[in-house]
Amino acid sequence: MTVEPFGDAAVLVHASAGDPDGRWIAVESLRDALSARPVAAVRDLVVSFEHLLVQFDPARTDAGTVIAALADRAAGAGGGGPAPSGQVLRVPVVFGGRHGPDLVEAADHVGTSPEVLVAAVTAQPLLVRFLGAGIEPMCTRPGSPPPVPRRRVPRSRVEAGSVGLAAANLTIYPFTSPGGWQLIGRTPATLCDVAREPLAPYRAGDLLQLVPVDESAWDQHTGPLGG
Amino acid sequence: MVVAGRASLQDLGRHGAEQLGLSVNGAADQLSAMEANALVGNGLDAVVLELLVFDVELLATSVALVAVAGAEHQLTVGGRDVLPHQPVVVLPGERVRVHLLGRGARCYLAVNGGFAAPRLLGSAAPDPIVGFGDLVGVGDRLPFRSRFGGLSHPFSGIPLFRFPRTARRWPAEWVVEMTAAPVAGGVADPDVLCSGYVVDTMSDHVGLRLGGAALLPRPGGEPVSRGVPVGAVEVPPSGQPIVLLRGRLVTAGYPVAAVVTTSSLALLGQARPGQRLTFRWQERGAAVLRWRRDLAQIADLADAVARCFTAVGLGEVLVDRMAEADPVRGVSFS
Numbered sequence: 001m002t003v004e005p006f007g008d009a010a011v012l013v014h015a016s017a018g019d020p021d022g023r024w025i026a027v028e029s030l031r032d033a034l035s036a037r038p039v040a041a042v043r044d045l046v047v048s049f050e051h052l053l054v055q056f057d058p059a060r061t062d063a064g065t066v067i068a069a070l071a072d073r074a075a076g077a078g079g080g081g082p083a084p085s086g087q088v089l090r091v092p093v094v095f096g097g098r099h100g101p102d103l104v105e106a107a108d109h110v111g112t113s114p115e116v117l118v119a120a121v122t123a124q125p126l127l128v129r130f131l132g133a134g135i136e137p138m139c140t141r142p143g144s145p146p147p148v149p150r151r152r153v154p155r156s157r158v159e160a161g162s163v164g165l166a167a168a169n170l171t172i173y174p175f176t177s178p179g180g181w182q183l184i185g186r187t188p189a190t191l192c193d194v195a196r197e198p199l200a201p202y203r204a205g206d207l208l209q210l211v212p213v214d215e216s217a218w219d220q221h222t223g224p225l226g227g
Numbered sequence: 228m229v230v231a232g233r234a235s236l237q238d239l240g241r242h243g244a245e246q247l248g249l250s251v252n253g254a255a256d257q258l259s260a261m262e263a264n265a266l267v268g269n270g271l272d273a274v275v276l277e278l279l280v281f282d283v284e285l286l287a288t289s290v291a292l293v294a295v296a297g298a299e300h301q302l303t304v305g306g307r308d309v310l311p312h313q314p315v316v317v318l319p320g321e322r323v324r325v326h327l328l329g330r331g332a333r334c335y336l337a338v339n340g341g342f343a344a345p346r347l348l349g350s351a352a353p354d355p356i357v358g359f360g361d362l363v364g365v366g367d368r369l370p371f372r373s374r375f376g377g378l379s380h381p382f383s384g385i386p387l388f389r390f391p392r393t394a395r396r397w398p399a400e401w402v403v404e405m406t407a408a409p410v411a412g413g414v415a416d417p418d419v420l421c422s423g424y425v426v427d428t429m430s431d432h433v434g435l436r437l438g439g440a441a442l443l444p445r446p447g448g449e450p451v452s453r454g455v456p457v458g459a460v461e462v463p464p465s466g467q468p469i470v471l472l473r474g475r476l477v478t479a480g481y482p483v484a485a486v487v488t489t490s491s492l493a494l495l496g497q498a499r500p501g502q503r504l505t506f507r508w509q510e511r512g513a514a515v516l517r518w519r520r521d522l523a524q525i526a527d528l529a530d531a532v533a534r535c536f537t538a539v540g541l542g543e544v545l546v547d548r549m550a551e552a553d554p555v556r557g558v559s560f561s
């Protein structure tokens with residue numbers, strides 16, 4: 001793992017060795033170790049596929065102190081990552097058309113047809129690797145899929161429930177927000193609600209099974225996800 | 228009555244929720260929000276009213292001790308001009324008018340005791356992405372909790388405070404300091420940033436979009452999505468950089484050319500569309516010292532206010548002495 005300062009109030013940990021699973025497990029294990037034994041003045045952690053962003057209060061500590069503490073925590077980290085929860089959430093998705101405006105373009109990028117691309121992302125449950133921006137369930141597509149590039153100009157508005165692809169990854173936007181991923185479909189279900197506790201029905205280690213549904217059946221699939 | 232611009236209740240942000248993908252949010256110009264709170268004897272993280280490119284009037288329905296800090300503005304209370312960046316006594320029925328002048332984009336209005344606001348995971352800061360918190364609009368009532376019961380000057384009747392100004396001077400050239408970003412996931416030539424940029428009208432609390440020379444990603448494909456700090460200068464394929472602000476998405480897959488320092492981020496909270504910015508590299512250690520100096524000025528101001536309030540018999544309004552059973556008061560936003 002490498003650790004580098006990222007601005008005057010954060011350091012970025014990168015797990016660069018091993019396969020994608022091993023990298024994710026390495027950063028998840030470090031995050032677990034930091035939760036168990038917090039570092040003074042560290043305020044926020046952002047875990048992702050192979051990185052951990054550690055943000056601190058620059059009035060109370062500095063990058064050198066935090067990097068030394070991270071080395072100490074890494075030495076004691078378990079290495080197991082989060083235990084798979086066994087929870088599988090069924091996610092109804094309308095693919096293509098106005099709900100998935102980039103489906104054809106995304107399929108072109110990976111040299112296949114929209115039908116084959118949809119079959120690939122619905123063939124088996126997808127593992128939630130971490131919660132991304134706005135409580136997004138960030139998943140990897142199964143196998144070693146060809147990468148899908150992000151859009152040249154990010155959209156300023158992506159509708160809640162949209163299913164997006166970028167690189168080898170898949171996500172669902174829980175809230176209407178800006179976004180630069182290629183949109184291949186949209187779920188009628190509500191993923192998250194700030195009035196609910198917990199905010200989201202999924203966490204890292206859960207599985208999402210995308211299920212294609214017809215646009216005409218949209219109204220039958222609204223309501224809270226998993227509810 | 229004229230209200231233009233946007234108003235929202237803010238604190239210094241929501242820490243600890245970025246694991247859920249909730250960005251920190253909070254006051255765009257953290258130093259001015261802290262300064263306004265310091266001037267009325269509040270904790271620096273108390274809830275304040277953030278006014279963005281505004282002209283606004285508030286009607287006090289009870290006595291209040293208020294202060295406004297941030298962008299250049301004219302402040303009138305009950306029709307009389309008062310000194311900006313100072314605590315001001317407002318009587319029931321008086322109108323407080325804040326009128327934006329030439330420079331800066333945001334003012335922060337603090338009231339002794341702090342505004343009452345709903346909280347999500349410990350913070351009142353609105354998070355538009357998850358739909359928490361609203362803009363404040365005409366007719367809204369803004370309750371607050373305060374022990375301030377009024378203060379009269381023995382001769383003039385109108386008390387006058389004059390604390391040393393910590394407010395920034397408005398320079399002819401807006402210099403934004405930045406530190407180097409990791410080489411991996413960076414751009415081919417980050418020095419292009421030093422060529423100067425103009426703030427674009429598409430900017431918001433998510434990002435300050437800039438116009439100027441295009442930056443190119445490093446060859447070798449897109450970076451893997453990773454957590455990015457507030458202040459990261461992100462470069463989408465168009466090459467036009469975006470400074471990520473407090474409402475950013477916590478992970479991003481675009482290259483990052485540099486990271487704006489914590490101190491300069493407070494300045495960017497005052498940048499309006501069309502503002503010309505000069506970017507300059509800074510060492511990380513110097514950036515941290517600069518931020519600590521900024522905070523020390525606010526702490527000195529808070530100390531001076533506490534000593535003065537205690538001397539004039541207002542010691543009980545200082546926030547750390549307040550009890551839970553304090554009366555709830557309010558101002559209307561009219």
